[in-house]
Amino acid sequence: MENTFNDKVLLSAGTDIERIEFYKKTYTHVAGGVLLFIIFEYLFLQSNSIVEFALSMTQGYKWLLLLGGFMFITNYAESTALKSSDKNLQYLAYAGYIFAEAFIFIPLIYMAISYTGNFDLIQQAGIVTLTLFAGLSAVVFVTKKDFSFLRAGLTVGGFIAIGLIIAGILFGFNLGLWFSVGMCVLAAGSILYQTSNLIHKFSTDDYIPAALGLFASLMLLFWYVLQIFMSRD
Template sequence: MMTDVLVAHSSDVEKASFYKKTYLHVALSILAFIGVETILLKIVPERLIIAMFAQRFAWLLIIGVFWLASILATKWSLSQSKQIQYFGLAFYVLLEAVIFLPLIYIAVVYSGAQVIYQAAMLTIAMFAGISAVAFTSKRDFSFLRNIIIIGGFISLGLIVAGMIFGFNLGLWFSVGMVILASATILYQTSKLKDSYSTNQYVGASLQLFASIMLLFWYILSILMSRRN
């Protein structure tokens, strides 16, 4: 962790600069994700994409590797070295592009590219609304932390159980995950000033980007289920 002053203890100018850089990096991460995903869809063989989700134990392995690599990327993004911070963020964007590859492929082939655009617009609108609530409300959202942790473990357990035993979690699970992702964004946004120093905007942007992608995943899943 860097030794800079916390955002909460910084001047108004430094706070504004931190928030500006954080959200700029979130936007750049999303654009990078779109670019990498587009490239992967073009260069990765179709049979390999199908194999990623056709074999549930292979998908379970992918999720496990993704989880471990995410922890590493987060650690890098909070390094004292700016180069390592950016490497961590770039690495995480690549991870998200890989993990999203089967879902995006299914959406394009079976539901049409329009559903991806709709999911993206809904995700952006929800993120903007939640962020506005976090910045304008004077409420303390720290109570969400335990809810998010417990909900995260429960959802992960259900996902693993679904893969092992081969049952579909269904629409309501996706709705629950949208609520969980929304709560995570609300909590993370409200705690930005208390969790990061003024030079940790790369790490802060990674956390927000991760929550946005989780929200996008389940919004897209819901829209796809309504079309199929």
């Protein structure tokens, strides 16, 4: 009984075959999330009305409302995926979160395309993001270190970032390149934390919430890597 939580077997107490199967399922679902994100983003960008609406939501308090709505959906999706034992509900929560990510990315993707007239910046940022994601994940798997101690720092850093974003919107100042760099560091820490949870905290049946956490960290990193690329002269 000590190796179970809510009748689930912790991955750390599972067999090598169970761990490998769990990792395969988790990263397959992360890859599937990225693919679904691309499909949603492509469909959104085909509609001028959706693009115009998303761009209009970046102005002033509307952006705060959009961020607030996105944070609510994020919390709901993560809570549902983690606490529900219904796989259909977990998939629905994951898909809903990806949909929300794709929508909030519309203005940034649109500006990145307009910046160069092609997808070069997006491709470059994507390659850098995936390389960093793979490297950080490898650190956790090779060292087997428990990065749960990062949780407090990530929480504090997240609140500071939210405060700066709100202040920037309310007082009309640009957060600049170094904020994006700092957020990349925060996203990197989140990837380490989520990957560590993959090994030390989840059960063998929790591959969907594990994938959602990794996907969220991956997209946070991609957002700010892309912003850094767009800030270059």
